[in-house]
Amino acid sequence: MISLKNVFRKSSLALVAGLLLVSSPAVQAQDAVAGKAIFEGNCQTCHSIDADVVGPALKDVHKRRGDEWLVKFIKNSQELVQAGDKDAVAVYEKFNKIPMPAFGSSLSDEDVANVIAYIKAESDKPAVAVVAEPATPATDANAEAVVVEEEVAFMDLPPVLLFTFGLAAVIILLTILVLVMLFRIFVPMLGDSIYDEDFRESLAGRVLFLMRGDATLMTGVAKDHIHSDHDFDGIQEYDNDLPPWWKMMFYVTIVFGIGYMLHFHVFRTGALQEEEYEMEMQQAALFAAKNADDPNAVTNYEVLSDAAALESGKSIYTTNCAACHGPEGQGTVGPNLTDEYWLHGGDVNDIFKTVKFGVPAKGMVPWQGKLTKDQILEVSSYILSIQGTNPANAKEPQGEKM
Template sequence: MSWLTLLPGKKSLHLAAAMLLVGVAGAQAQDAVEGKKVFEANCTVCHSIESDVVGPALKNVHERRDEEWIIKFVQNSQELVQSGDKDAVAVFEKFNKVPMPSFGGSLAEADIKNVIAYIKEESAKEAEAPTEAAVTPTDDQASTPAAPAEVSFMELPPVVHLTFILSAIIILLSLVTLVMLFRLFVPMMGDTIHDEDFRKSFAGRVLFLLRGDATVVTGQAKDKIHSHHDFDGIQEYDNDLPPWWKAMFYVSIVFAVGYMLHYHVFKTGTLQTEEYEMEIEQAAIFAAKNAEDPNAVTNYEALTDAASIDAGKSIFSTNCAACHGQEAQGAVGPNLTDEYWLHGGDVNEIFKTVKFGVPAKGMVPWQGKLTKDQILQVSSYILSLKGTNPANAKEPQGEKE
């Protein structure tokens, strides 16, 4: 028997190749499945595929960085930053210098590769989603009216243009008529325009103001010295106060009388102190009704029963330990077992910090991910850790309570 007869035929080769490809695809799919488990257990606190959270969005990160760099960064990001790696430094600077926890001791290299496979799979899904949405818009999108486009003046209807032109012509003709009347009647009056009676009349004041005499505004300078007003050789002229000043003085007197009657006599108006107190009451009512308002007043009591504390511990281990440590000793986030707090150590203050987060400091908001009861449970668990003094605890931060 020739050794050639031992070689498989073409059909066998095709079948073997197909089985090999199926095996590779199956292995890749399994990598993504395992990677999803690792991602959800360790990464979702700080990362999302599509959007920035505490850390950057991970969509297509495999295209921006090679696999070896990603593995090193996940294992120990600060080691890369301290080595001067420009990409690691850029990420560290961009995201408020919040260090990423080192996973070199908790994740094997194979686990990180599985996470990369999961990111690749999710990035491909995210890329396909917008195309499908563009083909089949939802009813809400179809019913939403488009934003009105801005229209320039020249694009307005001719009727509007004609209205503006006619208005301008009427104003111009009115001014021309007034000028012509002045030029016609002033010469006819001759020297009588300088009579004191005419000068003090409204028409005379307007006429002389147009001719450059500003005494109607500034008052008349009499150049008369007070007989007994002398101080170190300085004498006072008996000039009129400007009419505009006297008018404002008289108006202020009338206003003061009206103000006193309105606010202090008849009390038909509220003073500033009363308005402030009313606004504070309204704000408190609004905050109480709006559960999503960070300033809403809450009066929760810390839970102390074993079941609630155990539930809080489980929630903490799943969601908070990545940044605060398994024993809350502090890692990226602060130590939660001492007497010092950055945002308050009362159960209501801890509840708000967990619910609304502190994005500027890297603390993500947990509303929408945890229920109110779960947030209260984890807040109560955190309070129960006070004074436990775990090993390698982070130095105190904030104010002592």
């Protein structure tokens, strides 16, 4: 007869084993949930599951590298790079040599394992097909039609225009041919009279001899008259006219100068450079006001100083910025935010634009679309509030002193 004690013991073991098997997916799910919170607080700034950001996309990274490698890389990526690990070096080189912060001191082994569990769970999710909705025509009566200018090749112009251009070219060529024929017919008929002084001094004579190689029309006549008492060490000065082309240009500049003075300074019918600059700046401001995503748009935000706004800015900073700039703003991957040196300007408006539009070439991701305007202003104000706090292990100054 089987003892009741043995039956109870075997039943208990089976029950425990069954409970473990049933509960294991829930445990894994709980690990992924915890890993998501850690990922969003520490990794989301630089990584995405499906797309490259500052760092590589993490989808199926556990299949390509393995869990052991991921743990080492998360704890101290630079240690692997310096050790010559080919995968770590390849990632470091591909992503502009931006070092990943070492999380060995801030995350426990359990935290790292939870992050990897979250990456696995997200990688196993099926891709969601995005169906593009057909664009509906605008029904607003005030909607403006957008005219797109396109370059048109010359040969693609309408036939009427092509015929007009061709006809004009033919007329110009015929005119030149007629003038050349008249010149060749009538010049011989003039005979030696073309050499008379009166004819040579006339405009027609100068044009004629210019065509025959005499540049008197352009250079003037050399009189070879020596100035009296203008003999210095054997050097004599001739009283020749200035070249006609030079005098003509001089007269043109006088006429232009008088017209310029009357137009801009007497009648004031034209805008001076300073007025043109002001008008262009006003037009640029109107354009920037219509385009909120223009990084050159002029902003005039004021630094927030109330405690609630700064506390909110600190919370946003801790969640999104501390991974690259340090929990105290001392700088890690990103620059030190507590000194007087700035890479992209230290005014609240400069910081606002840097946070909003990012600096992708330097690894700073744009936060527009992820943070609201008010949140960006709050975190910008908080960054200015920690100026001069001199935290421990602060990164060396970068940029210009403000």
